[in-house]
Amino acid sequence: TRESGHHGCRRRRREKGCDMKVLDPSIVEGADGIAELLAGGLATLLGPEAAARWQIRREHYQPRVLLSADGDGIAAAALVSNRPATAALKIVDLWCCEAPALTPMLDAVIAMARQARAAVVKWEIRHDAGLPEAARPRGFVEMQPRAHPDPGVDGYALWLTPLPHTEPRYYAQSTEFTCGAVAGLLAAELVGRPGFSGDLRDRRLELDFWRTASNFPACEPIGLAVAVQRHLGVDRHVEVALDTENPLLIDEFRGFDREFRIELQNDSRQHAADLGVTVRGDRVEIAEVAERISVGEIALLLITQTPMHGQNEPHWITAHASDGQTLVVVQDPWLDRPGGETWVDAHDLPIRLAELDRMCRWGRDEHRGVVFVARE
Structure with a gap:
C-alpha cells in the first residue's frame, strides 16, 4: 500500500498519459486487461517495484483491478485476486495518489467481497509498509506469521463471516511431495x-x-x-x-x-x-x-x-x-x-x-x- 506525493502524483498523471476517463469505481478483469492497463500508464504511477508485482500473470486466480479517478486521471487502484472454490478475497496491493482516496477504495473492495459472499478479506502488505490506519476501524487484524517468517510480506484479515477460532502458524511444504x-x-x-x-x-x-x-x-x-x-x-x-x-x-x-x-x-x-x-x-x-x-x-x-x-x-x-x-x-x-x-x-x-x-x-x-x- 502506497501513497504518492500530492503534487508530484498529479503532475505524473497528466504528463504520462494517465488521465484516462474512468468510472468511479471501474473494474478491469483478467491478466491481459491488467497488462494493458499497466502499459497505459498505471505502471508509471505505481513505480518499478510495485509494477513488477502487478505484472505477475495471476490469470487462474481471478485477478481484477478496481479503479477510481478524479479530474487528473486515476486516483486509486486496488489489485485483488482469489483462489477459485474458496471464500477468501485477497488485496494484492492498493495504491492511491492521495490519502483521502484510500478509504473509499478500500470500502469498494470490501463491498466487492461481500457481493461475492467471501468470508474473509485478506490484505497482503509489504513488511516495511504497515497497515494503513483507515483499515483498523474496519476490523483488519494481523494474521499469524509463518513458521519461517517471510521478511517481505505481512498479512491482515477482515472476517466478514465471524468464525472465532485459534489461528495456527503457517508452514509451506518445501518439496512437491511432502x-x-x-x-x-x-x-x-x-x-x-x-x-x-x-x-x-x-x-x-x-x-x-x-x-x-x-x-x-x-x-x-x-x-x-x-x-x-x-x-x-x-x-x-x-x-x-x-x-x-x-x-x-x-x-x-x-x-x-x-x-x-x-x-x-x-x-x-x-x-x-x-x-x-x-x-x-x-x-x-x-x-x-x-x-x-x-x-x-x-x-x-x-x-x-x-x-x-x-x-x-x-x-x-x-x-x-x-x-x-x-x-x-x-x-x-x-x-x-x-x-x-x-x-x-x-x-x-x-x-x-x-x-x-x-x-x-x-x-x-x-x-x-x-x-x-x-x-x-
Missing part, C-alpha cells in the same frame, strides 16, 4: 504435540515424517494416519475414513512399482490395527467432517487440486476450524508462487462445504480419504 507430512505435523501442533520449531530443523523434520508416511511419493490415508498416531503417542485418538479397501494413489504405476506400493499399503493397514487406529470403510459426509471440526477435532483431507488450481493432482490439507454448517477453515501447505501466491493465500483459508465436497474426491471412482485427529 504435503501429507506438513499436514500431519500441523495437526500435531494444533493438538499440543511437537511440530515445527521455526528454524532450520523443520525441513529435516518434514522429510523424516514423510519417509514414515510415504507410499512413494504420495501419502495414502492409512499410512499417513499411522505416522500421525506414532508421532502423537497413544493418548491421542486417530481415525481414518476411507471408502475403499483397494489400494489408493497407484493408478499411474505398473509392474513392480505398483506391486511394492500395494505391499506398503497392506502393511499400513496392519500397523493401524496394531496401534489401535480406527479404520472406517464408509464414505464420510462433508457435513460430518464440518461438525466434528466445529467441536474440536482436526481433519486431514485428501483433495484434488482441480477446483483451486486447475490441476488434477492428489493433495493433503489440514482443516482446523468450522462453524459446523457452512464453512471449514484450512491450512494449505502448497503455494503457486509463479502465479503470485504467498503464505497469505493459503493460511487460514475458508472453504464452503459444497466446494469442499467437490474437492474431497480422488481418482476415477472419486474416493474420499479423511484422517481425524482428536485434541484430547
Whole structure:
C-alpha cells in the first residue's frame, strides 16, 4: 500500500498519459486487461517495484483491478485476486495518489467481497509498509506469521463471516511431495504435540515424517494416519475414513512399482490395527467432517487440486476450524508462487462445504480419504 506525493502524483498523471476517463469505481478483469492497463500508464504511477508485482500473470486466480479517478486521471487502484472454490478475497496491493482516496477504495473492495459472499478479506502488505490506519476501524487484524517468517510480506484479515477460532502458524511444504507430512505435523501442533520449531530443523523434520508416511511419493490415508498416531503417542485418538479397501494413489504405476506400493499399503493397514487406529470403510459426509471440526477435532483431507488450481493432482490439507454448517477453515501447505501466491493465500483459508465436497474426491471412482485427529 502506497501513497504518492500530492503534487508530484498529479503532475505524473497528466504528463504520462494517465488521465484516462474512468468510472468511479471501474473494474478491469483478467491478466491481459491488467497488462494493458499497466502499459497505459498505471505502471508509471505505481513505480518499478510495485509494477513488477502487478505484472505477475495471476490469470487462474481471478485477478481484477478496481479503479477510481478524479479530474487528473486515476486516483486509486486496488489489485485483488482469489483462489477459485474458496471464500477468501485477497488485496494484492492498493495504491492511491492521495490519502483521502484510500478509504473509499478500500470500502469498494470490501463491498466487492461481500457481493461475492467471501468470508474473509485478506490484505497482503509489504513488511516495511504497515497497515494503513483507515483499515483498523474496519476490523483488519494481523494474521499469524509463518513458521519461517517471510521478511517481505505481512498479512491482515477482515472476517466478514465471524468464525472465532485459534489461528495456527503457517508452514509451506518445501518439496512437491511432502504435503501429507506438513499436514500431519500441523495437526500435531494444533493438538499440543511437537511440530515445527521455526528454524532450520523443520525441513529435516518434514522429510523424516514423510519417509514414515510415504507410499512413494504420495501419502495414502492409512499410512499417513499411522505416522500421525506414532508421532502423537497413544493418548491421542486417530481415525481414518476411507471408502475403499483397494489400494489408493497407484493408478499411474505398473509392474513392480505398483506391486511394492500395494505391499506398503497392506502393511499400513496392519500397523493401524496394531496401534489401535480406527479404520472406517464408509464414505464420510462433508457435513460430518464440518461438525466434528466445529467441536474440536482436526481433519486431514485428501483433495484434488482441480477446483483451486486447475490441476488434477492428489493433495493433503489440514482443516482446523468450522462453524459446523457452512464453512471449514484450512491450512494449505502448497503455494503457486509463479502465479503470485504467498503464505497469505493459503493460511487460514475458508472453504464452503459444497466446494469442499467437490474437492474431497480422488481418482476415477472419486474416493474420499479423511484422517481425524482428536485434541484430547
